[in-house]
Amino acid sequence: VQMENNLRQAIANNEFVIEYQPEISCETGQVVGLEALLRWRHPERGMLAPDEFLPVAESSGLIVPIGEWVLQQACEQAARWRDDGHPVCVAVNLSNAQFFHNDLLACVDRALARTGLEARYLDLEITENVIMNADEVTIGAVLALAGRGVQLTIDDFGTGCSNLSFLRQVPLSKLKIDRTLVGEILRDLNDDSIVPAIIAVARGLKLRVIAEGVETEEQLRFLRQHGCDEYQGYYAGKASVNPDLTSPHR
Ligand code: G
Ligand code: G
Numbered sequence: 001v002q003m004e005n006n007l008r009q010a011i012a013n014n015e016f017v018i019e020y021q022p023e024i025s026c027e028t029g030q031v032v033g034l035e036a037l038l039r040w041r042h043p044e045r046g047m048l049a050p051d052e053f054l055p056v057a058e059s060s061g062l063i064v065p066i067g068e069w070v071l072q073q074a075c076e077q078a079a080r081w082r083d084d085g086h087p088v089c090v091a092v093n094l095s096n097a098q099f100f101h102n103d104l105l106a107c108v109d110r111a112l113a114r115t116g117l118e119a120r121y122l123d124l125e126i127t128e129n130v131i132m133n134a135d136e137v138t139i140g141a142v143l144a145l146a147g148r149g150v151q152l153t154i155d156d157f158g159t160g161c162s163n164l165s166f167l168r169q170v171p172l173s174k175l176k177i178d179r180t181l182v183g184e185i186l187r188d189l190n191d192d193s194i195v196p197a198i199i200a201v202a203r204g205l206k207l208r209v210i211a212e213g214v215e216t217e218e219q220l221r222f223l224r225q226h227g228c229d230e231y232q233g234y235y236a237g238k239a240s241v242n243p244d245l246t247s248p249h250r
């Protein structure tokens with residue numbers, strides 16, 4: 001209850017901070033996108049990661065106004081980057097509660113209209129379990145978002161049990177391979193088939209594929225050899241409030 005009251009005040013008190021983690025093209029080494037990752041600069045407890053407050057934000061419904069704030073900030077930042085000559089996509093995570101709230105489409109429209117950001121520079125990350133349980137209402141909501149011209153990415157792909165037929169029914173842009181699978185690359189020399197299999201699924205569906213949690217040169221080499229399009233992770237850089245968009249990566 002204390003946490004919930006504090007969360008209520010946090011937007012008004014300007015206590016939320018967004019850090020941006022670069023997404024890198026495997027082909028060019030350039031930053032092609034940035035994932036917005038929310039932090040809470042708590043007055044007593046210091047900087048909190050999302051797993052320390054998102055569960056309460058979701059169960060209390062506060063994720064809706066917080067999520068709108070994130071969308072607005074991320075679109076503003078992407079518009080600034082574009083104006084500075086760096087047209088990159090900004091990726092915003094959507095939790096299930098936001099997804100099923102009927103205001104989501106209006107929220108996205110408001111953020112784009114207020115900031116003047118073109119829809120193609122906004123990438124919405126949807127978790128695999130939204131997809132797993134997708135019914136007609138969900139598919140309708142995803143189709144409406146796609147109709148606005150935003151990019152849609154399935155986050156944490158490969159951890160749940162994706163509804164593969166859903167992947168064909170909606171115009172997605174990208175699959176993001178979960179970092180637990182990336183972390184297993186080259187660990188078990190007898191079985192490195194999962195990540196290449198996911199890349200093949202993405203290829204078959206004509207989706208781009210990004211690997212998250214890339215920490216080593218060997219993981220990156222493996223991903224490149226198997227045709228992964230983009231990567232993200234400590235190897236390229238941690239999330240930061242002021243990321244460098246210009247230095248090329250490997
Ligand atoms: O930043 P970190 O890697 O600790 O993030 C942990 C999780 O919190 C990630 O899985 C991410 O999807 C989620 N997350 C981060 N920022 C946001 C946000 O703005 N909204 C929602 N719904 N989830 C977020
Ligand atoms: O899936 P989600 O949207 O939660 O992913 C973002 C999370 O992953 C953030 O909490 C971020 O801090 C974390 N993260 C980003 N890069 C790496 C990495 O290379 N290794 C590990 N272990 N975690 C990472």
Ligand code: MN
Nearest residue numbers: 035093125155
């Ligand atoms: Mn994510």
Ligand code: NA
Nearest residue numbers: 155156178212
């Ligand atoms: Na993820």
